[in-house]
Structure formats: C-alpha cells, structure tokens
Amino acid sequence: MSAGALAEARSNPSTRRQDILDAAETCFVRNGFHRTTMQDLARQAGMTAGNIYHYFKSKEAVVLGLAEHERARGAALVADLARAGDRRMILTGIIAQHFAEIPREVAILRLDLWSEATRNPAIAAMHERFEEEGRAFFIDLLAGLATSGECDPASLYETMDALMKGIIVNRALTPDYDPAPAVAQLHAVIDAGLAGRLSKSSKPDGGASR
C-alpha cells in the first residue's frame, strides 16, 4: 500500500468527500465539466482513480454534491443573518455575500451549472427545486419589507432574480468586473419596488407620454 493510499484509507469519509468537492471546484473552474474526467478529480484530490467511486458514482453526482454544498452554505448564511438582524439586513447581507462579493470562480461554476441544467434532467430538477425555495423565501422577505400597497413582491422578485443572475454572468465573463455599480442599482431597484415606484402603471411605452 502506498503512503498516499494509506493516508487515504485512514482519513474520515466525510473529509474525503469534501476533498473531492474541493478538487472538483478547482478542476471544473479550470477546464469546465466536460473536459474534466473522474481521473482528473481523483488526481487533484490526491486519491486513487478507483477509490473516488466509493464517494461519488459519477461526475454528475459530484456536480449535484457541489450544488447541494453551495446551497447548505447559503442556508447557513441566512440563518446567521436572521439571528443577527432584521429583514432588510438579511436582504442586504444575502446580496452582499451571494452577489456583490461572489468570487469569479464561483460565478463561472454557476454559469456552467446553468448551461448543464439545460441538458441534464437531474441537474435541471435540482436547479428547479433550489429556484422554488429561493423564490418562496425572497417573496416572503420582500412582502415583509414593502412600504407601499403598490409593491408587488412577486414581480419585484422576478426583477431581482434576473438582475442577480445577470450580475453573476458579468462577474464570470469579466475578469476585472466591479460589481459595485450593478449592486447599487439592484438596491435602487429594490427600494423603488418596495415603495411601489415600479408599479404596473409604468407601461412599456410610458416614456413617450412624459
């Protein structure tokens, strides 16, 4: 038994699982899902090619594991914020940590995951489940923050959601991207929506009438 294999056999299964997820993050960001093999993941995690299958039965399972891990991190963040502050602080905190300060590598992975979800039913189903959870959470949060009866939390969430996704796309695409202006605009849009200043009475062609 080699020293590496011995160390591997000794270590904790959940630590090894996490090592593989960390290795996957590195490999996927460098080469994308498709160019990465299970062998690449094993090499990066410092384990034998055969052993990696004890932890994840396929590359798809690694992808699902990574997404699940990111979601758990998000839930922990929300729980922390909920303990510490009010609704607006929760919202501001989520935007800061999930969007304003998102590292480029995480944004690239997110973009790959979306791209993969358009073709892989298991990844699509997981994505849809997370989207539904996020939607319900945010609509409830926005409803509690509305300062006008004109505010439509569901429409406002639709806008917020698209804006946040667009910020992630730009973060992934632009190496020196500064998210601050877009995030400031996101807050301005949220403020306008909560105060009912993005009401449906703004028609698509409303500009002409002013």
Next chain:
Amino acid sequence: MSAGALAEARSNPSTRRQDILDAAETCFVRNGFHRTTMQDLARQAGMTAGNIYHYFKSKEAVVLGLAEHERARGAALVADLARAGDRRMILTGIIAQHFAEIPREVAILRLDLWSEATRNPAIAAMHERFEEEGRAFFIDLLAGLATSGECDPASLYETMDALMKGIIVNRALTPDYDPAPAVAQLHAVIDAGLAGRLSKSSKPDGGASR
C-alpha cells in the same frame, strides 16, 4: 463521386457556410459545444467530414461564425427599427425581439457561449468587443431618452444589461418560461431610470429610513 458530394461540390460556398452554421445551431443546442464534433456538424449539414474544413478550420471557428452571424442579424434589426421609428420604438423593438421573444434554443446557445468565453480567449475577445459595441449604442440611446437630469444613462445601462442577461438565463433554464412579467419589469425599471427615479440617493439601506 456520390450524389451528395456532387450536390455539395455544385452549391454556392456562402450557402454551404450558412448550412454549416444552421447545422451547428442544431447540434450545439442538442448536445452542447463539447459533445459536438466536426464530424457531427458535417453529418448534420449533409456534407463530407473532410469538406467541412474548407469552410471552417475548427469548431471554435464555427462558434465565432455563429456569434458573428447573430450580431449581423441584430445590426440589421436595429437598422430596420431606426428607419421606422423613434428612439423609444428602437429600444422597445430591440427588447421585444432580442429578449421577450427569444427562442429557448437561442438562449441556450447564448448561455453556452458565455460559459465558453470564460475559458476560450478568442471567444472572450469577441464577446468583449460585442459588449463594448452594445454598451456604447445603448448608453447613447438612453441618454437621448432621459426625461430627468437625475438619469444616469451608464448606471441605467448597467441595470438593463444585467436584467436582460438574467432574462436570457431564465429563458434557457425554464422550458415553459413566460418572459412577459420580467420584460414588463424591465420596462418599468427603464422608465424609472429615465425619469431619475433610480437615482443614487436611493441608498442600499434606504429601506430602513422610510
């Protein structure tokens, strides 16, 4: 010479180029860039595997050709709109055709292209060039439409751009996506921005003070 090869030899080079781009659109949407080979493209375009290289020297060249083609289509649309209408009609027309009515397949290709641009320098450079052109065009258009001195066209474009990208992501991800609510919100955001109602005085934490 087979009948197919004969027909291929007779046909017009620019028609053949277009056939390959059409075939690429079909193959890329079905399987993504990475799983598609030049051989797949040749088969889909009904030509010999060797001959496709007379038109495109690599899969990357096909991708760049597709993107250039989409851009030419966009420029033609803008020229049509500019002949027919005023600035607001141009803006509304671009949003309708490029975002509200974008077919799911086109949105999926766009997502793939972004994902590819994070790793392929030639695709990244092309993407950056198109982004710069779009930015200059839209900022000029928005500046001409502003109805308040409080409107900041560059910030408003930043918002519009992220929102439009997010709409494309959602269109790609959700088979039964209805873009109408997000597009209505996009117009509401543009109206609010043009009228100076998304001004910088809306602080991120402005909600607390109301």
